[in-house]
Amino acid sequence: MKVNCVWEHNGDDTILYSSNFVGAFTRGKSRSEAIQKMPSEIMSYLKWKGDLISDILESEIIQEKASELTISDADSDVLFDEEKKPLRLAEYEALKALAMKSANDFLTLYQAIPNKDKSVLPVRTTFYGEIPRTAREMYEHTKNVNAYYFREIGVQADNNGTIEECRNHGFELLEQKQNFLENKVYLGSYDEEWSLRKVLRRFIWHDRIHAKAMYRMALKTFGKDAVPNVFSFCVVKE
Numbered sequence: 001m002k003v004n005c006v007w008e009h010n011g012d013d014t015i016l017y018s019s020n021f022v023g024a025f026t027r028g029k030s031r032s033e034a035i036q037k038m039p040s041e042i043m044s045y046l047k048w049k050g051d052l053i054s055d056i057l058e059s060e061i062i063q064e065k066a067s068e069l070t071i072s073d074a075d076s077d078v079l080f081d082e083e084k085k086p087l088r089l090a091e092y093e094a095l096k097a098l099a100m101k102s103a104n105d106f107l108t109l110y111q112a113i114p115n116k117d118k119s120v121l122p123v124r125t126t127f128y129g130e131i132p133r134t135a136r137e138m139y140e141h142t143k144n145v146n147a148y149y150f151r152e153i154g155v156q157a158d159n160n161g162t163i164e165e166c167r168n169h170g171f172e173l174l175e176q177k178q179n180f181l182e183n184k185v186y187l188g189s190y191d192e193e194w195s196l197r198k199v200l201r202r203f204i205w206h207d208r209i210h211a212k213a214m215y216r217m218a219l220k221t222f223g224k225d226a227v228p229n230v231f232s233f234c235v236v237k238e
Contacts, residue, residue, distance in 0.1 A: 001054040003038055006063045007031060008078045013071040019062065019082045021045050022095060023102070023204025027074065035059050047232035048105075049098070074209055079185070083197035087181045095200040096171055102207040103164040105230045109211055110139040112227045113218055120221045135214055139163070142210040146170055149199045152188035167203065 006017045009031065016034035018024040024045040028034035039057040046053045062081075069075040087095075110116070113135035121133045132138040143163040150157035150170040155177070157170035174180055180196060188194045211231045218227040 001042075001057050003042055003057055003059045004062045005035070005038065005059050006065070006078060006080050007034075007061050008065045008067055008071060008076055010067050010069060010071040015071055015074060015076055016059075017078075017080070017201075017205070018042065018045075019080050022098065022201045023208055025205055025208065027072075029072075031061075044232045048230075049101075077190070077192040079193040079195065079198055080201075083195050083201065084183070084185055085197070086183045087196065089181060092181055092196075092200075095197075099200055099203045100164065100168060100171075102204045103167045106139075106142060106207045106211050107162055107164050109214060109227060109230050110135055113214070114222050114226055118221060119217055121217055132210070132213075133217070135218070138210050138214045138217070142207060145202075145206055148189075149194075149202055150174065152192070152194040153184075153186050153196055153199055 003021065004019045006019055008015045008017070012030045014028045014031050014034040016026045016028070016031070016038060018038070018041075021042055024041050026034040026037035026041050028037060038059045042057055043053050063078075065078040067077065069077060116136040116139075117134050119133040119135070123133065124131050132141045143166065144159045146159050146163070146166045147157050147170075150173070153174075155170060155174045157166065157173055159166050161169070174196070183196050186194045208231065215227065215229070215231065
């Protein structure tokens with residue numbers, strides 16, 4: 001099974017995305033480190049989706065983006081070449097369903113945390129300030145990109161309700177726009193390029209980043225039996 005990878009990097013720091021497993025990613029201090037992690041990430045991703053797992057996974061770099069952003073902290077602005085192409089309705093519906101499953105599973109994980117405001121993680125600061133440490137902070141941060149992502153493609157969404165509710169409402173507003181499947185490329189905030197395909201991928205990717213963080217925090221804070229493994233992170237080595 002071929003894993004088509006987009007390599008975004010700042011020097012040696014790397015985020016490696018799969019363009020054909022939308023939302024799957026690895027990080028590393030080098031490209032080779034991120035590539036080595038990709039088979040485990042794809043196995044985890046397919047298990048989460050409920051798909052069959054192939055034991056033959058080959059990664060191929062199909063696009064490269066050199067960046068001045070803090071890649072080590074998952075600061076990213078890449079637009080995949082694949083994310084400039086129009087969407088078929090069936091393809092959109094499948095990606096939307098995956099983005100909604102991701103929101104539902106993230107909410108399930110959050111709701112299962114015994115104490116939403118307890119964490120043993122130390123304080124750490126990144127490019128956007130202190131990183132979320134508690135389940136509540138992680139959940140609010142992840143939910144509250146909803147308005148930002150949708151508005152980058154001209155949809156006036158908000159962050160009201162649960163992560164599942166506000167994301168679903170954003171898609172409802174999107175679908176009221178004529179020709180939304182044309183997948184227009186927008187120049188958004190900070191001169192970053194966006195498209196509907198990118199928004200769909202970013203939702204799943206961003207959920208996955210913070211679900212991994214929340215799950216690891218919960219293991220350290222409450223023990224291995226305290227929370228469900230709803231994102232199939234048992235094989236994740238990050």
